[in-house]
Amino acid sequence: MEWEVVIGLEIHAQLATKSKIFSGASTAYGAQPNTQACAVDLGLPGVLPVLNQEAVRMAVKFGLAIEAEITHYSVFARKNYFYPDLPKGYQISQFELPIVGPGHIDIDVDGNTKRIGVTRAHLEEDAGKSLHADFQGLTGIDLNRAGTPLLEIVSEPDMRSAKEAVAYMRKLHELVRYLEICDGNMQEGSFRCDANVSVRPKGQQEFGTRTELKNINSFRFVERAINHEVERQIDVIENGGTIIQETRLYDADADETRSMRTKEEANDYRYFPDPDLLPIYIEDSLKAQLKSELPxxxxxxxxxxxxxxxxxxxxxxxxxxxxxxxxxxxxxxxxxxxxxxxxxxxxxxxxxxxxxxxxxxxxxxxxxxxxxxxxxxxxxxxxxxxxxxxxxxxxxxxxxxxxxxxxxxxGLKQITDTGAIEAIIDTIIANNPKQVEQYLGGKEKVFGFFVGQVMKETQGKASPAEVNKMLKQKLKK
Amino acid sequence: MHNKTLIELAAGLRSRSYSSVELTQHFLSRIQQHQDLNAFITVSEDIALQQAEQADKKLANDDGGLLTGIPLAQKDIFCTDGVKTTCGSKMLDNFIAPYNATVVEKFNDAGAVMLGKLNMDEFAMGSSNETSFYGASKNPWNSDTVPGGSSGGSAAAIAARLTPAATGTDTGGSIRQPAALCGITGLKPTYGRVSRYGMIAYASSLDQGGPMARSAADAAQLLQMMAGFDTKDSTSVDHPVPDYSADLNQPLQGLKIGLPEQFFSDDLDQAIASVIQAAIDEYTKSGAQIKSVSMPHLDYAIPAYYVIASAECSSNLSRYDGVRFGYRCQNPQDLEDMYTRSRGEAFGAEVKRRILMGTYALSAGYYDAYYLKAQKVRRLISNDFKQALSEVDVLMGPVSPTTAFKLGEKTGDPIQMYLSDIYTIAINLAGLPAMSIPAGFVNEMPVGLQIIGNYFEEAKLLQTAHQYQMVTDWHQRTPHGFE
Incomplete structure (x- = not known):
């Protein structure tokens, strides 16, 4: 059977603000653990988030660049789940009313241009990091990254091959760097990708069951991870199995995807509007101003x-x-x-x-x-x-x-003195009668030998065009 | 000294009748003397005396403002740099914040002296002070009864003259109900009037800090210090802060008072109804007009409140996970074990009940039926108030359906406990300012009159309250043994 691949990508672009999205702490990468986490980032009792307006401006710029609808009214929501590097027990994100609505990006694959829909892009805060090495069976928590602003860019399931997915990802990568809203550094995690992948028999309208591949953080891995997952899914179906909706992790070392959790194990995030933050109102004047600032x-x-x-x-x-x-x-x-x-x-x-x-x-x-x-x-x-x-x-x-x-x-100047070149050519012809004979006998390949000799003699400074012209004349005689 | 108003105390300090250190020592010794009231969780004696010394230096130079050198106390929900902030919970029994709440910062800047941290229901969830990990504070009018909650420690301490005034917070009645039950004056400001920064969250969209004092005039002085926009709290409102004391003495010209029908139903204790009626009569004597108003959606206030407040609290209290601060269980076996035992061992029953209710209300498949529906009800209730307040200047009614009840009387029946906030909760849902002022007694226990005003009309509320306090002396009554 012929299969069609369906791919949608969720890309997390870290916004290049100086301070965090809801606190004044620095976002600089690579500091000593927990030295860039203030009371707000630590989720201490009583502290409150204050929105970094620069993050809003960056999100709007992105929306304008993909010709998306910028919502006039946008709301932050809490995504509730427990994890040690999630200090508040919830992530401040956006759910029902994201800042950037539907837009699109055009990609070029094999000489064809294809339009990929962008469903939405929303602002959210990053979590911290759990460190498992160096703690003898315990887990260390570094909250430097907690509260770093992210723009999560969600595509439509419009891509039909790993190649298209990579092309889309590259386009986005290029765009956010053009806009100077993200440094695009994939090693440092500034630009991360999750892929939703499914397959269906060619011609079928409805989508197959999808799996989500988490954290594939290089262009090469995206292509490999998707191709692997596609092969796995086709294998499962062709052997009479069914695909389970689940989250899978790509292991770059083993070059395979592994199940992380199934839909049944998935969290109920209990989203609700964050009562600590006011809705974001984007005025038309701000949109117009940012539009005029777009590169x-x-x-x-x-x-x-x-x-x-x-x-x-x-x-x-x-x-x-x-x-x-x-x-x-x-x-x-x-x-x-x-x-x-x-x-x-x-x-x-x-x-x-x-x-x-x-x-x-x-x-x-x-x-x-x-x-x-x-x-x-x-x-x-x-x-x-x-x-x-x-x-x-x-x-x-x-x-x-x-x-x-x-x-x-x-002394690399080209020799333009034709007399000098002529003299050199004459000497070479005189010293190599055998080759002259061969050339005149029809062995045209030998011509290259003469060119080489002249160039050698002039240390490459003779104009090749001039040498060719003169040699041809001389050898005719 | 402990019977003087804030203005009298400030005058005494300035005339060198006593120093701030002497004043502070006086209140510290009263706190010591009446420890059995259990009004304080922490008495910050050393810091208080240091602050008093500094205040005395300022006063010697005729520096500082009205609150310089005045001893006050903070509800233990406001974070204080260097003094532990427990929020009435075992979870935070070891927690010392590395920052001050904005409200605390303002009092510090004003040169006020902090006597200590006042008892409260755990995470402000309760109407009797009985959910406090540190045991309930007692009502100075009768130590077998509750002081109300959640700001029960604040109300008890003020009634017993252990502090001239204090802060409280009000999510569903937590300033007004204890003020009523202890016979003091309490004001819940408009939502957004006082910064919530550093005020430990229970239900963020309802929580509001406010002053508790013996009189409206003193409450005005405290609110003056607490109110204002704060860049650290996005929900605080950038609205000018008027001089709350300026118009206190202006007589009320043709005040229009609305009486919500729903506040005077048969459920209201008759004796309390008579006290409230007498208070309203006092206003009519001075020319106020009375109008009955109907607010048809008030009946849904309690269920809507418990859905919204519980939903928000279930999320707000997720940060207490034993990872970074606060209580952590002994020898956790793994992450799950650490979470469940830390939270299981350190949260009390009422907090757990509300976390469970809120988690349920926000769950997939129930969100629309509970949380969204409750938000719709909230809007309808707000509209009821807006409509009513477009016809009258203030609304009046009871604060609590009963006087202070017996310790232990309602702890076994959460619904009965929740109903004690039946007249206060709707005001939080609407975000309006409201006061409780002493209006009389039933069986020797205080009764509070509630005055509700329009958004940011705290000055009008204070004026309305003060005019009443000029012609009555209920607010000057002192419980036996605390004179």
Whole structure:
């Protein structure tokens, strides 16, 4: 039987506010346990939450960016359950009236654009962490993370493959970083994903029973976890079994999903409106103001790069994948006096390659756009060849000098004196009569030998085009 | 000294008739002398004397305000930095907050002296003080009877002149009912008038702190200090705080008093009804007009209240899990065991009952039938009050259907206990301000008159109460043995 996969994602994006969503404690990552948890985060008796307005603004920005309905009136609710790292015994979240209503995100998979619905996005606080190592059979609690603002973004079950799920996740990741509402750091848990997965016979209307895969925190794991779960579900059904609605945990080491709890074991969260917090009212004026503050979004930027710079879809996609990279590209184009094609190729090729090798972000690039633009200028005006440019690039990577300084100091300028090249060619032809004979006898491959010899003799500084032209003339004689 | 009003005490301090230290020592020794009332859970003698010394220095420089150097006491629901805050529960018997409630902070800033922390029903759940882990406080008018609750310790201490005034909190009547039963003056402000920050939550949408004192004039002084918007409490309201004492002495011109029919049904004890009627007659003598009003939804106040309050409390009290503070059972075997035994051993029966009721009311499949329905009833009750208060200036009626009942009389019958708040609960649901003032006696036990006003009209309530207290002396009566 042919099966169709149905996937919906719930993504938790940690909002990049300086302080927590309901307290003044810092949200900075990596502090000593419990040093960034104040009385409110600890859930001490009598303390009260006060909403961080910055978190609201960030949520609204997100909603505007996905063309969602921003609810005029939104309510915080308590989600009640006991867990040691949940200090109050409830999580402040949103239930019936989330801040962001239906919106959408367009993804590109295999050259096709597909629209994925976003059901809702709501604000909530994160829990703390339970630490099981180092406590000899006891559990340690670190509440630094408790109260960190999260935006939970819930998609429609619109994705039909793990690949689409990853594409959606990447798009969201790109978007929240463009909006500067989330640092997107997946290692630190700033961007986390749960996936709802089910399968159904192709053509069937109703959904199959779904399972929820928890905390799959890298793009690679999402794809693998979903594919595994899909295989497992198909196996179960094809062997006459039924899928149980349950929560499963992806174990990256074992590369498998395991049952965490079934629907029967699930908590009744007893949601009700939090009486400590007033409803959020979003005025139209705030929406308008935030809308005017939105940066150019990835999709629009990509379109512009294609139309303004004549880039192909793939290159435009790469160069707009982060706001910083796009900005780097635009500055490089400017510094190179608009040598767009070379700028695009050098950034998406050599530069990104070199950065990746050393796990550097574009913002940490040893070569800034002005220096890279200077190099590109010299390639474009034929001062150096592309091959020599790689050598200059290498030198720029390890030092502070400009391309011009390096070319000058190392004498890398292309030889434009045709007389000099001619003399070299003549000598080479004279010294290699056998090869000349072979070439004239029709063995055209030997031509490369002559080019190589000339380049060797000129240390690569002769213009390859010029050398080709002159060699062809000389060898005809 | 202990019979003086706050204004008299402040004048005495300023005229150097006595120092704050002397005044504080006087009240500390009275507290010591009347320990059997069990009004205090903690007496903070050392801190009180330190604060008194500091106050004396300020007073020597003619610094400070009206409350500088005046001894007061806090209901043990307000968190106090450095002095334990138990909320009347074994759960918090070891809890010392690292912060002050906003209300406490305000009194500290004003230079007031804190004598200690007053007894209360556990987590403010009770109408008799009998659910306190520390045992019930006793009514100074008759030590076999209850002082009311939950702010029973506050009411008993004021009636017995162990403190000139105190704070209380009122979720369903917890200021007014003990004030009535102990013959003192208590005011529950408009919801949002006084910050709830650092005031341990029972039912967040109903809880409101307020002053308890011997007279309306003193209550006005205390409310002046307590009221105001607080950025730490999102539900506090940014509404200007008037001078609550400014109009106290202004005669009431053509006051329109509404009498809710539902407050004067056959259920009301006849003797109490007569006392209330006599009080209302006093107002008519001074020109007030009386109007009967009907509030058809009041009958549903008690069930609606117990659904909403219990629902909120079931969630509010989840934080007491033995993990970070408070009571933890001995040798927990695992997490489940730690939760169940810590909570099972440290919460009393009434608290458990309300947590269970609230958990049930919020459960999947019951939420609409209970919680949502109760919220609808709440709106209808609020509308009843709004309608009534659009026709009259204040509403009047009894506070409690009976005078102070015997210790142990109702502990076996929760419904009977809940019914003792029948006249007070609806006001919390509506979020309105209301007072209880002494209006007479039945069988030598005090009876309270309830005055209910419109939102943020505390000044009018205080004025209405004060005008009555100018022509009556019920509020000056002192129980035997405490003169």
């Amino acid at each position: 150019e979004l990835p999709a629009a930027k990509k379109e512009r790069f294609m139309s303004q710079f004549g880039l192909d879809q793939e290159t435009a996609g790469i160069l707009t994948s982060t706001r910083e990279l796009a900005q780097f590209f635009e500055l490089t184009v400017e510094a190179s006096d608009n040598v767009v094609k070379l700028a695009a190729n050098w950034i998406s090729g050599d530069l990104i390659g070199a950065l990746n090798k050393q796990s550097l972000e574009i913002t940490e690039s040893p070569i800034d756009p002005v220096r890279l633009g200077g190099l590109i200028k010299r390639i474009s005006d034929n001062t150096i060849s592309g091959k020599i440019a790689k050598q200059v690039f290498e030198a720029m990577w390890h030092g502070q000098d400009s391309a011009d300084d390096i070319i000058e100091a190392q």
